[in-house]
Amino acid sequence: MTTGRTLLKVNNITKRFGGLVAVDNVSFDVKEHEVLGLIGPNGSGKTTIMNLISGAFKVSSGTISMQSRRLSSLPAHQISRAGVARTFQLVRILPSLTIIENVMAGSGFGHRRQWGREACHQAEALLERLGLGAQMHDPAASLTYIDQKRLELARALAGEPRVLLLDEWLAGLNPTELQIGIDLVSQLRKEGRTIILVEHVMDAIRSLCDRCVVMNSGEKIAEGTPAQVLSDKEVIHAYLGDD
């Protein structure tokens, strides 16, 4: 993948919840058109980093910036408007709205704002592409789990974000669905989108990520290509414990 200039810069961020340090002085860069994997054992602080980038939480110290713009002091809605979109670890759809309205929720207020007919066309195109085209006027609550995940992705893409955060988007899928999911993300990658994904599925990490940042107990313990980090001694140790 051709990677360009640095788009997102995470600089010495720390997040404390009372006495617990969930993220401890972590730094990394995300380049344009790059897929960065954020991996590590459970509780290592990956989702917290996603929440810090999207503005769900405020950093305790450190900065996050997109090119020259400082994101870490902004509220979540402004970060979204600056071009950061996300999916949630525990899927969050808007159950009382229809499927197409769920997608339009992603474009009406966000980064590249659309409303009315254009928003509708764009939402239809996205739903067709993600395989939800046939049922777009049904209530979103009627969807199966994988379809809810697709819908969440469609909503995130609808704002045409500059950075897409996928928080365990592939978790909970069966093997067939997983392959479909990996193919979808891989298409997004080919389009040159900038993506940060938190993931546990090793196949997905190997095939999708240009680079990985490995977390353990809130600290960054390794960074590099998937092959590099997955053979790193400290990473293996973090995942499998003492031998």
Place this chain on the structure above:
Amino acid sequence: MSEMKWGWPVIGAALFLLSAFIPLIADGYWMSIAVTIAMYTALATSWALFSGPTHYISLASGAFFGIGGYLVATAMSDYDLSFWLMLVVAPLVSALVAALIGFATLRLSGVYFVIFTLGLAEMIRNLVSWVQNNFLGSRGLYVLTDFTEAHIYWMLLVVCLVIFVFGWWLSRSRLGFALKIIGNDEEVAKHVGINTALAKVLVFTTTGFFGALVGVIIAPRYSYIEPNQVFSPELSFMVVIMALLGGAHRLWGPLVGVIPFALVWETITIAFPNSTTFFLGLAFLFIVYFIPHGFAGLIEKHWLRLRS
């Protein structure tokens, strides 16, 4: 749905025109019920524009209504200001109060918001009573006008029309869409770029505005205004109950709740004048248990079944 785009506004306009003729045929008794229905339709519909999509249950209606009634009474009794001036000023004051309450409380979620609005409304009531009794003299405030029940009714009807047109616009606007998203999942709303605090405060402010507007218009009906009476917490509950009975998720929902409830309420207050609060509580329980989506929900369910 698209061929029905203008259907509902046309039906609504026809109903509005028809209801404008009610004073020509109704006698005194039915006229007073018509005024009550128009008053609660305005209050409950305006309440539902905010609370319907967001699910933030506000018990501050009594406070806004009271601000209207109290300000017009004070201005006319003590300062010789005109009714029409207060018709403009009081709603603006109330909208400002709503905006302040909004910024202070809309961060609170669920039951905390409910309790806070109730407490705040009570605080305003006691504060105004206290100021009135200790500093402005405890003599009464009078709203003396030449208005008949019919005049009051027509004014309220116009307010209803404005609220319905506003609600119709809101339901098709980005702001209205934002409120629906907030009601579904506020965290998602923030993450798709919605300034949730601003959206909520903007619409809550209109509830304050219309509440006071109704309070000003209805004041001549009572003639004698006493703070404890116009800042009525019972009114806040009545508005919520009627809106929920009709269904707060549709623009026309509160209307189909207000009409039957006002009629039944009339009978109850005559038959059991000392236990109205008991019946209010009973009605609330009944609605929450048996028709959680109100009449509008029932009607829609049967309509869908008929069509399929």
